[in-house]
Amino acid sequence: MLRKILKWIGGGIGVLVALILIFYFVMHIVVNNKRAKTYNVEVRMFDIPSDSASIAEGAHIYATKGCGDCHGEDLSGKIFLDDGMVGTIRAANLTSGKGGRPANYTDRDWIRAFRHGLRPDGKPLIIMPSYEYCKLADHDLGSLIAYCKSVPPVDAAPASIKLGPLGTVLSGLDKLPLIPADQINHLEKYPQKIKKSVSVEYGKYLTLSCTGCHKPDLKGGDNVIPGGTPVRDITASGNIGKWTLSQFMNVLRTGATPDGRQLKNEDMPWQMTKNYTDEELQALYLYLKTL
Incomplete structure (x- = not known):
């Protein structure tokens, strides 16, 4: 009886391994096909400056x-x-x-x-x-x-x-x-120029750099990197709703939060956001507070 049970267990493990290998093989083909795909798109040209x-x-x-x-x-x-x-x-x-x-x-x-x-x-x-x-x-x-x-x-x-x-x-x-x-919507057209100002509209434009991690709705969620720290909600329902403008600017410039935490740059790239101008940070804060 024990021998039969062990045989069934061994057979089950063998089937499971085979299914895993087949699944991985399928994923490998899917990825290779994605990388080999050719896209036919019309590139809309505009002048590139040199000044x-x-x-x-x-x-x-x-x-x-x-x-x-x-x-x-x-x-x-x-x-x-x-x-x-x-x-x-x-x-x-x-x-x-x-x-x-x-x-x-x-x-x-x-x-x-x-x-x-x-x-x-x-x-x-x-x-x-x-x-x-x-x-x-x-x-x-x-x-x-x-x-x-x-x-x-x-x-x-x-x-x-x-x-x-x-x-x-x-x-x-x-x-x-x-x-x-x-x-990407390859047919979408984008504006020629965005007016830089301390405004909600300009702040929304600046969040293009935020959506990759914080998601399109800026509510955060799972990290795109497997095993990475979950991404924070940066709308008014998160810490943005509690921080003053000066606190917000300090966080994005130093990584130091009002509650005494020091953010790791790999979790929140403050080494990048510290390069924002005062005008950009103020506009970004204005927009995030509206969400």
């Missing part, structure tokens, strides 16, 4: 959008995720140095990457949060591209991605934002 004022504005946008967290201060790219189960991901070298963008990389290619999350050949970029950058006004996106183009070339390793077992499964189930192009 020093636009480049300086682009540098500010680069700092306040957290681009350096993945691409580094010198834009040469770096490994920003290194986990055996999830995967190892190195961001692209955005400079014209060895391992970076080719000499024939055009303004159309820059706009295609930011607005559509696509490479010049129409294949999708990986991880790059183009679903946020696509919503930038033409003026701001043009300034950001102008800055990226102005940075001196740096030789560095090219972009690379190696998904682990968990990363493959999460990507296959759309629980990990692997393909930004799938989250």
Whole structure:
């Protein structure tokens, strides 16, 4: 009798292992198909400036959008995720140095990457949060591209991605934002310029940098990184409803909360938000208080 029970248990385990392997194989195929897909989109062109004022504005946008967290201060790219189960991901070298963008990389290619999350050949970029950058006004996106183009070339390793077992499964189930192009309305048109002012409207525009983690409704929830700290509600029903403007600005500039906590930058990127101007922080606070 015991032998039969052990045989049944062994058979059940064998079937379970086989099902897991089949499931993983299916997820692997799904992810590979997503990465191999070619998108046919019409890139709406606009002029990219080259003056020093636009480049300086682009540098500010680069700092306040957290681009350096993945691409580094010198834009040469770096490994920003290194986990055996999830995967190892190195961001692209955005400079014209060895391992970076080719000499024939055009303004159309820059706009295609930011607005559509696509490479010049129409294949999708990986991880790059183009679903946020696509919503930038033409003026701001043009300034950001102008800055990226102005940075001196740096030789560095090219972009690379190696998904682990968990990363493959999460990507296959759309629980990990692997393909930004799938989250973009490629037909949508965006404004030419947004007026910078201490206003609710400008504050709403600035939250484009917040929605990737705090969700489109800014109510927070599960972290997009497996095992990461749950993301806070930053509407008026969260701490924003309790903090004064000066407290809010201090949190985003230092990571120190009114109740004495020191936020980790990996949980709340205050090293990024400390670059916001007073005007930007005031506008952001105004908008968040309305939610």
